Amino acid sequence: MSVNCDLQRERAAASLDSEDFALWWAGGASELAERRALEHRFYEDPELEESVHPSCLSYKERYEQTVARSTRFLAKLRQWQREKQPQLNLSVNLLRDFRLLLSGPLGTGLFQQSFPLRLHFSMFMTTLLSQGTEEQQAQWLNRAWHMDGVIGTYAQTELGHGTFVRGLETRADYDPERQEFVLNTPTQSSYKWWPGGLGNTANLIIVLAQLYVKGKHHGLQSFLVRIRDERTHEPLPGVDVGDIGPRMGGNGVNNGFLGLRDVRIPRNQMLMKNAQVLEDGTFVQGRPPLLLYGTMVYVRVITLRDVLFGLLQAATIATRYSVVRRQSPIEENQPEVSVLDHITQQAKILPQIARGVSYRLVADWLWRFYERVLQQLEANNPRNSLPELHALSCCLKAVATDEATEGVDRLRKSCGGHGYLSSANFDSIHGLTAAAYTYEGEYTVLLLQTARFLIRQYVDSLKRKVLPPSVSYLRDTARLVWSKSLSANCVRALEIAALEQVRQAWQTQSTHQRSKVSAQMASNLAGRQLTAAAVAHAHAFFTRNALEELERLRKTGLSKGVSSVLGELVELFVLDTFLRQSGSVLRWNSITGTQLRFVESRYEELLSQLRPNAVALVDGFDFHDRVLGSTLGCHDGRVYERLMAEARRNPLNQEPVNASFHSHLLPMMRGKL
């Protein structure tokens, strides 16, 4: 099969060497080679192929196909791991690696809408590791790793309770006589709802429930509950379990609901690393764990990577398609041009690439920051940076998810009608990205958490205290001085806007408090200002940090090609953020029309500089065709052939005449209905 000639031409004319970029992007030659070898091994395995596009299957068929394929995949992945590393040491890090294989590019290429066994490794086993005692780990961990009679998941969210975890209703009452816990979901709204794999797959799960001993409440604890018979898989007595149904995305996950009615478990199935219930019912509160919301922070840090991954998948598809697709001549009586030659199309696509790449720089920094904080905590450092990490991870996760989701949608729209087809795969990518808006901290709730931190820091700044680095700009009250560096001007203007937005939120809150409402109500009434402050902070941080990371990377030695294109991308990201936030920027800074026009013409200049390298750049992300999963985005650019081929595969097209013609259309045409 030949490569589309427009794509060939683009590749030949690019100044960027995409293999050079790919090496940097993958983190080195061996990382790139290993990933490619893995992809080769799994993507060319005929036993892992899909005969029908999942979007054509019924929900039930999709579940069954996903279970079949994912069990095969897991078996093959274990085989690969045994070859690579015969001695296995079960640890948090191993689980993380496994999670990255399952949910990262490799797993995505096989399961565009994920699969039900993922939660077993990502949430069930990590919770066993972090909350189980040594004895509990000895009893369960090895079995869990080998899935020896155990398929797990983690059940927290309830039908009526998500964000406000303290409001969960599921309860576990300790029965000292039988030394058992009795679990109940006493109301409709207390049914567990959402856990992945819970519907029809998991048989032994961790349930978060309110602990009661002799009528006394001891907060939320985790319990290991068998819900399905190990051999027959039948739901056990008192267990009401099923799948919650189709969703915007992630339809392979088998998210489930669960009602419990007097389900009894032995005492040693409460996870007791941090708190214990003794045989007689005595409750012992242990030391709180080092990183109380450790998993949440970890997941938020990782989410930044996940959403930029989705954004760049979408950008790759849109870029290649926009070269192959020809539409409307620019000059009269000339042939139609590649859509990417229209400046309006460049403005839809290139800033998304710039955003994804800049997020990647920030995500790498954030990961290192996270590891630094873990070290501080392990060293019992009381002046650790956990509050700063927490505040940053909240607003960066929220804003990045929001921007990436909007970016994926913008890229989808840039592909016109074809972008709307499931075979283009934007809908799956959008669905997974959009889910991150809510999970592990809902957007607005996260922003309010960051805002509380910002307000505290702002009050500290008034007291002339030293502030953590990411918010030190809150002490800098100097006005914008327009310098020669447009990027620096933009970042500074975004910081001033953030500072002023924080100040305004604080003033609004204080004004309300003076009018005698409670502090909580005042904070509710200032909600719009508070969330705006957190968003402004995130934008200021993203741009500042991306520029700093670029400088740092350049010092570590980048190839000339990579350094140059990264420079253009980060600058475009900074200018784009500035222009998109111009409402807030102009409100809080004095910027002239001439200065704005400078920013705009530099912005357009960057578009035209990046344009010739657009294809080479997305080639450099080195997404395997299977990872993109798109008829529009394949490396060979044979868009129309693939659209037709996918349509022809549709089971609806396998018979020339559908049965409903005889049963309904013909009688209707004969007036017999």
Next chain:
Amino acid sequence: MSVNCDLQRERAAASLDSEDFALWWAGGASELAERRALEHRFYEDPELEESVHPSCLSYKERYEQTVARSTRFLAKLRQWQREKQPQLNLSVNLLRDFRLLLSGPLGTGLFQQSFPLRLHFSMFMTTLLSQGTEEQQAQWLNRAWHMDGVIGTYAQTELGHGTFVRGLETRADYDPERQEFVLNTPTQSSYKWWPGGLGNTANLIIVLAQLYVKGKHHGLQSFLVRIRDERTHEPLPGVDVGDIGPRMGGNGVNNGFLGLRDVRIPRNQMLMKNAQVLEDGTFVQGRPPLLLYGTMVYVRVITLRDVLFGLLQAATIATRYSVVRRQSPIEENQPEVSVLDHITQQAKILPQIARGVSYRLVADWLWRFYERVLQQLEANNPRNSLPELHALSCCLKAVATDEATEGVDRLRKSCGGHGYLSSANFDSIHGLTAAAYTYEGEYTVLLLQTARFLIRQYVDSLKRKVLPPSVSYLRDTARLVWSKSLSANCVRALEIAALEQVRQAWQTQSTHQRSKVSAQMASNLAGRQLTAAAVAHAHAFFTRNALEELERLRKTGLSKGVSSVLGELVELFVLDTFLRQSGSVLRWNSITGTQLRFVESRYEELLSQLRPNAVALVDGFDFHDRVLGSTLGCHDGRVYERLMAEARRNPLNQEPVNASFHSHLLPMMRGKL
């Protein structure tokens, strides 16, 4: 079944009488009564019910169920129409009424993702009417109306050609010897692609193709082509037809592809009202039709209604759910409050209601304007307002679709995780709204058309010519004078921003032209400014027109309750637009921080004024539960019961143990995979 108590409380406390609002919204008592009677008749008909939620079906099953239900629906609708109006006069207006029944609330309630027979009435029959000669109409129209052996659709778009219609490749060559046209899709990219109902349903369609007579090209003409045998439904020789596959929305439409290879039709199957091919091949160009792009303009005018309908469906669901859903206390140690009590939630929902209602006012005005222009054209008035109507309909359709799609998504997100479920129905609503971004004129292409008009008008204004009313502000170069009326200030600021944006686009274009690129290339290079100008114009027009329409309506007599809530909604819409466009507004106006704070506090005051009437207001849109199609949005607010009930209906939940347990999970757990 009782009504959720929080909803009851809201309804009891509202000052707005929702029935009063419903009367106005429906356009009068008889309109409201007729719609309700229709809904009663069709929605309570057990033969039209769905036993399984369509999102659980395979694509093929969904098609079959849709055909079965839609043929039943059509038969019943005809029956109703015969009862109502025994003497039928086939006309454009009747077809429009029929289209409104099929695609409006009634049809939406039955087919959330539409159905394949819709295009027969909306596009096939209207094209026969507008492009067929009298003889052709006599031959086909009656048969088409009764679907007597005829199921039609209209095929224009091709796999490789959409926006640039002149680029279509399908060709029809006249063979004078046999007096036939020979139709061909000579390339892969010329396959027809997208027409609704084409896949497996239609048998006689209208095909747009390049006409060639003796090798000479005579532009695009329409041809009536039989593609499937009337009795067997088998594709005819030379016809390659099928369904293009699943999409983000509208999955009931049976969009199809079509390849033609030497398919012959008799000469009288070219639609010859506007141009003829005589027996010997002589081509006769008739008078161009009055309204060359009439259908396009009509559809754009109607699209404004469609997208505000979707936006308000979503807003109704989100409002009711936000009252029922309780999350996070505001005051410490108090129960969790209705989410709608959080000001951040009000700011997500209420402005969308305001937007939908304001669009409705503008849509009504636009419809009257459309009818006025039709009259001008019929009277052969050379100074007709067609260019103004065209320019307005382009940018209003583009901007309203974009804002409504974003609004639906924002409302979905305001419902947290549950909004993500298909049973909440946001995904269907979003899919249908999002489709309008592309169909009947792609967003950016439409904006560029409006921009060309704006530039012409701006140049005219420099020559001191009189401008059409909707752009007369382009002549008003006075600066913003901040008055007591915040709405007036906001509209004026938006107009100034639009004017300046038009001026800047014109300057950019002129500058490029002076640097010796062609006018076309200059226009491409100014693309970002041109589209920004059209968007700014749309915002200025929407806000100005909504305020004017409100004034006019008040003069015609509105009840006090309706007048008051409309006043709040339109003002909120104007302020919201101003704040959302603040980047452009602040760039082109001098507005102080104090003035902005005034706008913001009035904005928040409006949120709190509207809050107590939120439920009564959405009740007043009088969407039937079937039209909302949502577990979260029903009138009785029994959200959790409905979520559970819908989950339990899922075919995957009908067996306690899925077959894949035995075939895959158990072997995996025993290490046998």
